[in-house]
Amino acid sequence: MKKIYNNIFPVKRFTSMVIWPFLFIRKDRAWAFNTIGERHEGTHGRQQKEMLVVGAIIAAVLAAAGCGWWSLLAIPLFFWWYGIEWLVRLCIYRNMMTAYKNISLEREAYANQYDLMYLDRRDAFAWIRYIKQ
Ligand SMILES: [Zn+2]
Numbered sequence: 001m002k003k004i005y006n007n008i009f010p011v012k013r014f015t016s017m018v019i020w021p022f023l024f025i026r027k028d029r030a031w032a033f034n035t036i037g038e039r040h041e042g043t044h045g046r047q048q049k050e051m052l053v054v055g056a057i058i059a060a061v062l063a064a065a066g067c068g069w070w071s072l073l074a075i076p077l078f079f080w081w082y083g084i085e086w087l088v089r090l091c092i093y094r095n096m097m098t099a100y101k102n103i104s105l106e107r108e109a110y111a112n113q114y115d116l117m118y119l120d121r122r123d124a125f126a127w128i129r130y131i132k133q
Helices: 027-032 035-064 068-074 077-093 096-101 104-112 126-130
Strands: 002-006 016-019 022-026
Touching: 002 027, 016 035, 022 027, 022 035, 035 068, 035 077, 035 104, 068 077, 077 096, 077 104, 096 104, 104 126
Parallel strands: 002 022
Antiparallel strands: 016 022
């Protein structure tokens, strides 16, 4: 992924964020970005690529069914899933940070960020296993 250092994105208190194929790193938090963070964001990069394919297929099916430009909203499926699961977890845990840490996409990334070989042996859509835990 192409690293982009800046002081706008992600918002303060966060160090890095992926919008595949770009990895945004805050300049004022760059000291905190290390290989663990890079593996964590690498997992999100893989998740986003997988869900981009699924979102594009859904968009094509919706477009073929006559949904017009609304079909395009299916393409950023990763971000829809991420946001909706965060809201569901927020209702469960009543704490924004706990909700964030328990999003299945984050659970996978946090659980494997110390594993040097994880991305080499990761199965596609591995995050689905982390929904119920
Ligand atoms: Zn993450």
